[in-house]
Amino acid sequence: MSAETTAVKFPLTASAAPVAAERRAQVLAAPGFGKHFTDHMATATWTPEDGWHDTAVVPYGPLSLDPAAAVLHYAQEVFEGMKAYRREDGSVWAFRPAANAARMARSARRLALPEVPEQMFLEAVTSLVRADVEWVPSGGESSLYLRPFMVATEAFLGVRSAREVKFLVIASPAGSYFTGGVKPVSIWLSQEYTRAALGGTGSAKCGGNYAASLAAQEEAAAHGCDQVCFLDAVEHRWVEELGGMNLFFVHDDGTIVTPELTGTILEGITRASILELAKDLGHEVVERRVGVDEWREGVASGRITEVFACGTAAVVTPVGRLVSPEGEVVHGDVAGPVTTAVRRTLLDVQYGRAADPHGWTTRLV
Template sequence: MTSVDIQPFAIEKNPAPVSDGRRQRLLESPVFGEVFTDHMATIKYSKDQGWHGAKIGPRQALSLDPSALVLHYAQAIFEGMKAYRLDGGGTGLFRPEQNARRFRHSATRLAMPLLPEELFTESVRALARVDNDWIPSAPGFALYLRPFMVATEAVLGVRSSAEYLYCVVASPVGPYFKSGAAAVTLWASDHFTRAAPGGTGDAKCGGNYAASLAAQAEAIREQCDQVVFLDAVERCWIEELGGMNIFFVFADGSIQTPPLTGTILAGITRESLITMARDLGMTVREEPYSIDQWQEDATSGRLRESFACGTAAVVAPIGRVKGRNHHFTIGDGSPGLITQRLKAALTDLQFGRAPDPRGWLERLS
């Protein structure tokens, strides 16, 4: 049975919510991903009942059997998105249908049931409305939404689960990088790789991020903010960062980013920036770019800017790149003009400060 219950989410208010005063203090300077709201969304799945039990309830611990399949065979996927406090009043989501679509793609790759797009989008809408008071109003702050799905069937066998839990939690956030630097420094990993052809590189699954942690720890030891991964075959082509896509800006004003060939996550921020840059009259190429060419172009001045992008960090200028075989500065090490222009165009749209001709901003209130 695969019936789908697309009904209004049942609402169960938290009987002991955070007090207004404490919530306001928490919203002043939340560390990314460490403060959480009062509620969460949940939907259950079983082969017999399909998707059922859609609910907004108190945020609480999950109960899993020790033999739940997710704990042994890592059937776990997630998304990252934000709810914004809009200039002029109200709140909004940015392109939530794209997150819903990518969530289904990840589920397909990990042999998990497909959550209907409308159920996904309604879950984040409902949670953002119930926890509206948790959406920060400080400039650049937002409510980070984390939808995820895990396999919950209690059985030890290498197969797809017959039961799943879908959940959305929310966390008010400020800047992603703790250093507060104007531009980030990257570590070019020449040992670890993130994904290989035929693998799960273009799925947003927990295993990809677990595999990146050793390389990220190496980057931190080298006093870098993030790791940049190369391809797993030739070990020369730039792919993406541990959690962000990457762009290169040249002296002629053109922009380049690695193509989506199955090993790179199809970032929604990435696709939005490509579209916006082209709307602004810029040339954008989706073509391979090697680490050696990056160093050569940065040294010669042919390349003027680089930046990373993603939901969490939005747009992060890249100032320096370090590695055992590479060490170079991009431009003068500070944010470039095109990087700043694209970031401003994107955030102005997300916060309701700019016209929205493509209908990307969904207003909730």
Template structure:
């Protein structure tokens, strides 16, 4: 059994004044402002995890030969804490993020942080900076745990030192003017991941590799890129950094379908949660393969009535139009579908404590 890691507490002597913090919370945006503190834990070969502490948010001093800058051993997570209906604060499924963080670390030959330590680090930061948690609607405190190689030196091998960090940022509603459908570009030239690669890992390199395709989507007048499989370029995988869902049929007989996890897709926490929520609402669910031809034909003949993407930041994003080198088409009437909106409302109600939590996904903090 791994011994519990003790955290030192070094709170800031100069937190942001209340008035300035409230001004930030009035319009936080996403990822633009950060709380007063962060949590750090070091790992050294032969010593393991050590020097865990909560400390003031500050910049790092980095040597030019830091191994992360050269060999990209870096992973991250994203999760949210919500102000509940009773005024308390709860994280959404932090244990699931912690387990995925371990899997990412394993794939990149990095040390695995114990799940309980990951969760405790997030708890400490939330308790210290609880005043930064917004108090209404789908606003939240977004937590970004990450880890990178801290060894200085050149040589292609796993590093012998790492730094784990948690920072937090208040986040406003993703769609402040109402839920808007996005347009997507099917990328047939670029791929996000290949079998045996790092598709399942939440690592920075996956996102760096996506930027050129995202730029191509923008040139085509689209909001997002949709990734296809690396082998045949016909099986739908993800949208940008989000998982995709398809609604077959309508009403009570509708079936909610998402691409199966093949090793090249990121196993999203929101994706997994929606499988449970859809079943709770009485819908059939399925994990399978969906080709671009299936998608287009389904929209044309009405068998696929809605399409949406899901992820931590936006929760659920409807897809309205699709563009590709072979033609364009519309999903339904191009507007958010009723089941898409129902699932989004149900998930947010659970996350914010306005609906029961039958799965035990909320982790109360303060």
């Protein structure tokens, strides 16, 4: 479905009962992640006849869905994850929002949903942040997490793409992912479950991929691990990604290797940014297939010196150990120098503490 290009505005209907300033201050002091939500949300409706319409920023609240809504039966939905960052001067910025808009359009095509035009996506995000700017926290690695998403709302049980769709953006203040300092995570190697197969939805950001990863995540927790790593669905030997993060391997010659995008791995925006920033830091960056045996043998021989994961929530996360029925591969209990440098460089750009040579940041307020 083709993207529309007409400029779209999101007029504000202010909440009649916003969260009291005192209560908001309490939330911002210890927001956690995904537990509290701002006073408003952006919303729009799509139908084949009218395209995108009824765009607005309205008070945050429950949605009214028919029990036959297609999203409840056939999981026709996609979403994005991004952040707004408050800088030292009080201004609020987004990091590569156009990349989120482009990825959501790709996901929508795969799930047979209408594309949200880039201008409309950016306007929805900007309008919501401006309406709820007092909810953007400051200090440390805090941010306002933004969740644009699209769901099929047509009440119809036939198996086809829906003819009524809702696009929304909600926002939630988020604290530092690592409250006690950056700590390496433990990874369980899933050998019973796979995340995605060629021709499937692995490269789309849709809820079904995450639902399918939960059983493996529970298995990881049962083995005392923080995250789960998935292998390819055909040979069960190629490293793909974690439940919600991409992986990088640092070699002893300074080369940084990450699994190539084969159609089964989500193209993370943090991943793409690290590919560029690592080059800026003087590293050779290689995208290719990485076997789990190479991972094990590389750590044992010293060829692989660091492993880290990346994603919107945790930014860059060092990997401390890989656990499987065959035993453990131990990387260490502190973040390595390359992981630390990449993480610091990325955060400095996001929070405006360093120059932005790639033009990735966009001022919202």
